[in-house]
Amino acid sequence: MISTSDLKTGLTIEYDNGIWRVVEFQHVKPGKGAAFVRSKLKNLRTGALQEKTFRAGEKFELALIETKSMQYLYDNNGNHVFMDTDTYEQLEIPGERIEDELKYMKENMLVSIMMYGSEIIGVEVPKKVELKVVETEPGIRGDTSGGGSKSATLETGVVVTVPLFVNKDDVLIINTDEGTYASRA
16 A cells, blocks of 8 residues: 555556556645645556546555566457567457557567556557658758648658658657657667
């Protein structure tokens, strides 16, 4: 058991029949009345974000989330197959559970599978991934009045905003947290 004074960003807790990751928290001590903790929690099963307020000293059960490094193999009719690189055991995850992560995943990429007991919670892709540009309009010299950016479609189908000098077949480093261009590879 942990209390509100032990909350940290990234901590996973069991609360209200769900498994939650602490995204943000703030201890508040008003001039009048009891202290409380204002927090933003992400439900690891549904991906929903909720803001919760807890009384100071409230207790939670710590949720032990195990992460396994696995290799993404292929799409099997909407189910995505992953392989444990140590035991060669394979598991399938339905595509609708990992829609956001699929935007940045290529075949043979190593990802982290988050598990709570035997239940698969989700997939964590690396913070930065290298993806190839498959389509973008050519950059026009001197056209920097609009901030100097254009959109590019990457090999996984995701569209990101890139600088004008990026061309088709360039390999880019993409920040997966924000879905933004970081640099050329």
